Amino acid sequence: MRVRTPPGLEIVRIVVIADDESSIRLLVHATIESDDFVVMEASNGAEAWALIQQHKPGLVLLDVQMPGRSGLEVLRLIKADPSLKATRVILLTSKAQETDVEVGLMAGADFYLTKPFSPLDLLTRVEEALQI
């Protein structure tokens, strides 16, 4: 878990990135890194769920395929939890997992991105989700 807190500011918003691939986490983190919010990283589903419960993030970026709890499971947990009503979810998937996308959108995901994705595109989606 890596938390980068902008100096001298109260935590405004929290974004959780959950992906088992560190290079993807790094890419997402580098893309959306902003003074407006805090980015937290999780390398698997269980870790992500722990962070989400603890910090009630405004946005979660979920890799669908992860060891342990999959992104879809975490998504369902989020949607099942009333205290996380405000939490937006963006799914990161490989194109081959179209069924996962459908399942994810039906389960309440706000958006999805297919790997490889454009970092600028991702940033747009994140900003939309956080209504910045």
Added chain:
Amino acid sequence: MGSQEPERTPREASRAGWSLRRYMALFMGVLLVVAGIAALTVRTMAEQDARQSASVDVSFAAQRAAKQLKAGFDAITVLSAPIASDPTTAQVFANPSGCSLGYAPIGAFTTGHVDLIRFDGSVICSSIKPAVTGSNPIYQGQAWLLATEPAVIAPILDPQTGNQVALVLYPVPGHGVLAWFLDLAPLGPRFESDFGSGVHRLEFLITSKDGQTVVVRSIDPVKWVGRNLNGTDFLRATDPSNRPDLNGLRRIYAEATIDTAGWHLYVGADEALALSAADQASNRGLAIILAGLGIMLVVIFVVYRRIVDPIKQLSLVIRGSTPGDVATFVAGAGATEVTGLGEDFAKLMTTVNHELADRLTSEQAARVSERNYRMLFEGHPQPMWLYDVDTLRFLEVNNSAVERYGYSREEFLTMTIKDIRPAQDIPKFLELNAEPLPITDRTGPWRYLLKDGSIIQVLVTSNAVTFGDHGARLVLAEDLTESQRLERELAQSHAHADSNAEISRAKDEMVSMVSHELRTPLASIVGFAELLATREVTADQRKEYLAVMLQEGRRLTSLVNDFLDLRRLEGGHLSMRFAPADISALIMRGVELFSDPGSTTIQTLLPDDLPLVRVDSDSMFRVITNLLSNARKYSPVGGSIVVGASVVDGMVEVYVQDKDLGIPAEALSQLFGKFYRVDAPDRDTIKGTGLGLAICKNIVEAHGGKIRARSEGFGKGARFYFTIPPVREQAQTGDVLVVEDDSGFANLVEAELAAKGLSSIWAADAETAEHLMTKARAVVLDLLLPGLSGETFLQRLRAKHGEDIPVVVVTLKDLDPAERLSLQKAGVTAVLRKGPGTAAMAANLLARSLAPEEVAS
């Protein structure tokens, strides 16, 4: 199906007995003989009858004639005796006047005269010619005048009449005689007319007292009376009843005597005449017989034509007929029975034709059905057999029985059904078999004995059938043991089908996994590139981003490579070149690659006497390094790894043991699958393509070995081990040892050597080459080798095996003068630089340098 009976030829020869024609001829012959015998017999009998009748006739005539004669003589005596003794007679002699004598026919004597005659021969009184009386002594001098006794004299000529007469004398004492002159001539004809008329033409013959003089003969009386018969055939004949008469004609005679005169009377019938009548009668009979025979012949001919000819024709038609092609017979002229027979035959033939056609059809149907049954029997998946109910012998068995029970068909046919049962079951079987079984019977389970001694459970269904003239039972032996096995197999095949579905699903998953695995590094590379292209980044950031891109790019490359390799391995397309190799050297080179001072230590346990293995060195090196890499990846810093090899069950087993993370039991079986990663938080950071072990498994299996993993569980380490076959002894020899790590070039050199008639062995490294050195007579050597260098190998070679072995060095290495010098010192035949034609050149040089040796040996 019954075989066709051999044609009988010629048919005639096989027909026993006679033809009707022969029978007819025989019948005719017999008839002729019988008729002949009958005719002869009739003739003989008729002749006999004729003779008999003639004989009766003659004897009757003889008696009657004799009686008449006797009656005549008796009458004369009655008349004469009183006259002679009468005193008046004497007076007559004295006084002849007034004397009268009369003659009346007396008995047979119709004519004659009676006289009183004096001794002087003068007639004093006569019944004829009174004029003559007393005139002259007619009978003067006749001896009979002096007779003293009554007498009969015959034949005697009567001088008075000139006739032959029979003279009957009665003396008148003192005076003369009373003489009767009885004419003989009419006597025969008279007898003849009285008795002799009729068929027999009787002859009457009377002879005198002495038997030699003819007194009377009915035939030519004048000529024959008085004839002496002495010396004639008549008297000489031995048979008195059948002798020739005086004319030589054969006659049947009867005889009588007339006592008064001492005469013999013969009556004879003409034999020829008598017989001719009989012959005539018998000839008539013969004619009748001949006529009968003729009629018979005609009848036979007609019968023959009307019966035999149609029958012959019918026979020809039947003979010409063949089954399936029956000739039709048109009944011609013949007896109704025969034409009826012909018509019946024609009808029969028509029926037979139909029947035959029907039968052919039904036989064909039967054949088809038999073939079907046979196919069913032969091809039935369950063992079936046919056994004789009396002897219990096998009569037929099907293929399944032969396969299942292990006995050959021939063996089966010498066995009884008792022989396939365990000895202890036989009493029970015999008890059950003692009672007649129902038509269809189902019993079991029985225990049956296979040839290999194993026992199976069998449910027996049997049916009573006939096999030839045997009572037999057709048995279906439902193999329960086999059924159970089949059920298992079925379950397995279902499992197999499931696994096929599994494979298909795995393929889908594979596509999805590959896609995912490729997209992840791609996402990083593309993403960071975009960031670098679109954003202002600090130098540190750029460095960091580029490092990630490089790392992910490399990962992508190895992923693609691994994946392609795996596909090639799985499809059997990855070409491998197997050659003897020193596995220890391979392992040691791998260990060197991973020995990183300060990190994990790798310990080796390699015995010196390991045999060479048959491997593709590059692939095997990949397996070893992969296992070592995994072991190190999953071992925390400071852990220890053990690599070892040993011979187990004739195979060389190589193992890599780590003592750290370990593998959960449920993961062991999936470890060698594609993209499988042990799902545990402690190894999230460990990277890999997820294809390494799958590739290892394929490589090891391509070598004919097996790869396994064993682990006591999490945190207890893991042991990966695989087996590979050792080199067979004969694969270790050749004329030339090619020491070359580039398998392509080695291949080329070997081909060139083979073209020169030289065999070769290939060693991919110098360590292996050292093992093989003793098996070759020359060496092609590369200097740049993994592990031990070519130069070192050369030095050791010269040290161990002397200077005689020709060595051609072929290398890419740029040699400085010092190196060239040392090679020359080592007695190298040539040093060639790798390039086009080098292989052929090397082969040429070696062929030349080996040639003299060839001649010498």
